[in-house]
Amino acid sequence: MAYLRKDWQMTDTTTSQTDAIRAQARDHLWHPLLQHQTLEERDLMVIERGQGCIITDSDGREYLDAYAGLWNVNVGYGREEIARAVYEQMQKLPFYPLSQINKPAAKLAAKLAEILPGDLQHIFYSNSGSEANETAFKIARQYARQKYPDENRYKIIARYQGYHGFTYGAMSATGQVGRRTKFEPLVPGFLHVDPPYCYRCPVNLTHPSCGIACVEQFETVIRREGPETVAAVVVEPVIGGGGVIPPPEEYMPRLRQICDQYGVLMIVDEVITGFGRTGKIFACEHWGVKPDMITMAKGATSGYLPLGACAVTPEIFDTFLGDPGQGRELAQVSTYGGHPVCCAAGLANLDIVLRERLWENAAQVGPYLQEKLRQIDSPLIGDVRGKGLMIAVELVGEDGAMLDGERTGRFGALIREEGVLVGKMAYAVAGSESVFCLSPPLILTQAEADRIAAAFQAALAKV
Numbered sequence: 001m002a003y004l005r006k007d008w009q010m011t012d013t014t015t016s017q018t019d020a021i022r023a024q025a026r027d028h029l030w031h032p033l034l035q036h037q038t039l040e041e042r043d044l045m046v047i048e049r050g051q052g053c054i055i056t057d058s059d060g061r062e063y064l065d066a067y068a069g070l071w072n073v074n075v076g077y078g079r080e081e082i083a084r085a086v087y088e089q090m091q092k093l094p095f096y097p098l099s100q101i102n103k104p105a106a107k108l109a110a111k112l113a114e115i116l117p118g119d120l121q122h123i124f125y126s127n128s129g130s131e132a133n134e135t136a137f138k139i140a141r142q143y144a145r146q147k148y149p150d151e152n153r154y155k156i157i158a159r160y161q162g163y164h165g166f167t168y169g170a171m172s173a174t175g176q177v178g179r180r181t182k183f184e185p186l187v188p189g190f191l192h193v194d195p196p197y198c199y200r201c202p203v204n205l206t207h208p209s210c211g212i213a214c215v216e217q218f219e220t221v222i223r224r225e226g227p228e229t230v231a232a233v234v235v236e237p238v239i240g241g242g243g244v245i246p247p248p249e250e251y252m253p254r255l256r257q258i259c260d261q262y263g264v265l266m267i268v269d270e271v272i273t274g275f276g277r278t279g280k281i282f283a284c285e286h287w288g289v290k291p292d293m294i295t296m297a298k299g300a301t302s303g304y305l306p307l308g309a310c311a312v313t314p315e316i317f318d319t320f321l322g323d324p325g326q327g328r329e330l331a332q333v334s335t336y337g338g339h340p341v342c343c344a345a346g347l348a349n350l351d352i353v354l355r356e357r358l359w360e361n362a363a364q365v366g367p368y369l370q371e372k373l374r375q376i377d378s379p380l381i382g383d384v385r386g387k388g389l390m391i392a393v394e395l396v397g398e399d400g401a402m403l404d405g406e407r408t409g410r411f412g413a414l415i416r417e418e419g420v421l422v423g424k425m426a427y428a429v430a431g432s433e434s435v436f437c438l439s440p441p442l443i444l445t446q447a448e449a450d451r452i453a454a455a456f457q458a459a460l461a462k463v
């Protein structure tokens with residue numbers, strides 16, 4: 001409770017005000033993913049404040065936010081220095097487009113180039129992870145046209161269960177079929193291979209004797225399609241919403257080799273994993289892999305303001321150089337990409353991450369939390385896996401399959417009653433989905449990790 005304020009128990013909102021806000025939301029606010037009809041039987045929380053890892057609702061109830069909002073509030077809630085940086089930048093210059101330079105955008109780009117792995121020197125800003133990925137795909141296709149004018153490289157290979165965003169290109173790369181079907185037809189040219197989901201191996205093999213057959217699928221598909229038609233692969237270093245799936249150690253280096261062999265760009269989507277979540281500043285560092293592009297968002301500002309970015313190597317950037325009139329430049333503009341206030345938030349956020357070395361805390365408290373979760377004596381726990389403070393608990397039924405929807409739903413409600421908020425896999429695979437995801441702020445203490453594990457234990461005992 002280190003972050004508890006004196007006025008914590010006092011909310012700004014009375015019960016009747018909360019009811020009025022709920023009525024406004026019910027009548028006018030279309031929530032993402034939610035089946036609104038369920039609101040006839042249940043209320044959503046009205047979230048009012050946050051401090052550290054704790055959020056409080058308008059009834060004054062506190063929760064440990066073990067999901068950090070949506071995998072993103074890495075530095076925790078209530079960081080005044082970010083608020084101050086934002087306020088000061090708003091007073092100085094609330095907006096000017098990147099047709100010219102604003103100071104925070106330039107400073108942040110230089111800082112990112114310094115801390116990114118490999119040789120990622122050039123930063124294209126956007127407002128979200130989806131847009132960062134859209135940008136990466138467009139860069140990959142234009143790069144291929146300019147680099148290999150005699151070839152027709154446009155295909156992008158991603159993975160089933162991977163998630164890259166909600167916009168058309170990013171959704172087409174996404175391999176969670178339940179998120180795509182109703183919006184088809186999708187953008188042409190996106191292909192998918194199996195994920196490295198060792199707990200339920202999609203090709204029914206066992207690591208390490210499998211020879212990481214799943215990563216070899218990239219090569220198989222590149223060869224079948226013809227390397228001269230493939231522009232890029234895109235992967236999350238650790239699949240996030242698709243069930244927190246860290247790859248075997250050899251996976252990412254092997255993928256890099258395959259990309260090099262066929263002249264295919266390696267795009268690594270670090271929207272969740274970036275800025276310390278997995279125990280390194282960027283997850284690629286775990287394997288010493290140097291991508292051609294990294295996309296980022298979420299932890300870039302810890303959610304205090306929207307900001308996304310796509311970082312590329314000089315090799316790619318230089319392909320976009322040429323005389324004006326040749327049309328080699330990247331013809332894409334987003335009004336708010338590189339917004340000075342969002343970049344000011346990004347700089348203040350990055351200062352905190354680097355000063356407090358938050359990835360080191362993720363590397364310590366993450367494995368501690370995993371161990372605590374593994375120690376829980378419950379037949380419903382099938383698997384605990386993760387990297388740093390990105391962890392999944394997969395619940396199973398008596399037959400070893402994912403736990404049925406009814407008990408999964410009950411567990412979700414019970415753990416919230418225990419005062420801990422967690423995420424859950426959804427729309428990623430067919431049938432019941434009983435993978436619960438933990439992605440707490442990177443400031444999580446061991447005592448808070450104990451509280452999360454205790455909440456799991458208590459909720460599991462009642463399911």
Ligand SMILES: Cc1ncc(COP(=O)(O)O)c(C=O)c1O
Nearest residue numbers: 128129130163164165271272297
């Ligand atoms: C790995 C990954 N990539 C991209 C996105 C899309 O980011 P956004 O929701 O900011 O568009 C997400 C969002 O959860 C994500 O988890």
